[in-house]
Amino acid sequence: MRSMKVLTALAAAVTVGATHLVHALTGTAVAAPNASGGEAVPVVAGMTTLALNPDLGMTGLVSMKVGGGKLLVHGHAISGGTVLLKGGIELKAGAKSAKLSNLAIDITTGNVQAKLNGNALALGNVDTSTLRLRKDPGAKQMYVNIGFSDENNIELTQSAATALSQALGIGLEEGDVLLTGGVAAGVDLDKQMASVLNVDLEDAIDAGIDIDVELGQDIDASTSLDLALL
Structure with missing residues (x-):
């Protein structure tokens, strides 16, 4: 009698063989799993309210917009x-x-990369564990807000504090708040995003959305949509 291990191996081989046969007959490509743990949805719009912390001994003009x-x-x-x-x-x-x-x-990590005078720099960190999802009733885009509270700012890394101190002749330290405000990344509200929200697409478009969600945790916006429906 064959062992369970042998039977399991045979079953796996049959499954793989059948899969390859279907793809050979239909020409359908096998979708490889995303190494980063998710399907990519493009950022197509955005807004920023970032401002330089005035308490660091320097002045500056912040001129940035979401670019993808x-x-x-x-x-x-x-x-x-x-x-x-x-x-x-x-x-x-x-x-x-x-x-x-x-x-x-x-x-994913909250890390903020940048270039200082053209050189790559690990600039800082921002708390991305909680995100705010927002959209207006009838809109077909939804915004994912990062850094929406007064306590959620971009704080300098040690390497960035050292590099900026040397470049500007001032004394900065790791953990100093460089930028306040937030960034909103806009994505199209389509069937895929409605599925992520666990709601019907038409209801999601008709309704307004204003909810906080945890990174990596399941979302159920149905209750919020019921309250916001026109």
């Missing part, structure tokens, strides 16, 4: 993603100046 990125979704959850910011921040302290550009927020 992706939202990662898995089942009924937002699992991560990246928001790219165009433009930059002109910093001044006395006679010295520096420029931050190419900011990128990793929603």
Whole structure:
């Protein structure tokens, strides 16, 4: 009598063989799992309310807008993603100046990357564990808000504090709040996103949305939509 291990191996081989046969006959490609744990939804719009912290001994002009990125979704959850910011921040302290550009927020980790005078820099960190989802009634885009509370700011890494201190001749420390405000990444509200929200697409479009969700946790916006429906 064959052992259970042998039978299991044979069953797996039959399943794989059948799968390859179906793909050979239909020409359908096998969808490889996303290594980052989710399907990518493109960021197609956005808004920022970022401002430079005035207590750090420098002045600056913040001129940035959302320039792309992706939202990662898995089942009924937002699992991560990246928001790219165009433009930059002109910093001044006395006679010295520096420029931050190419900011990128990793929603998965909260890490913020940038370039300082053209050189790559691990700029800071922002808490992305809680995200706020918002849309107006009738709108076909939804915004994922990062950094929407007064306590949720972009704080400097040690390497960024050192690099900015040297560039501007001031004393910055790890954990100093560089930027206040938030970023809103807009995605199309389609069948895929309605499924993530666990609601019907038509109801999601008709309704307004204003809910907080936890990164990686299942979302059920049905109750909120019922309250917001016109």
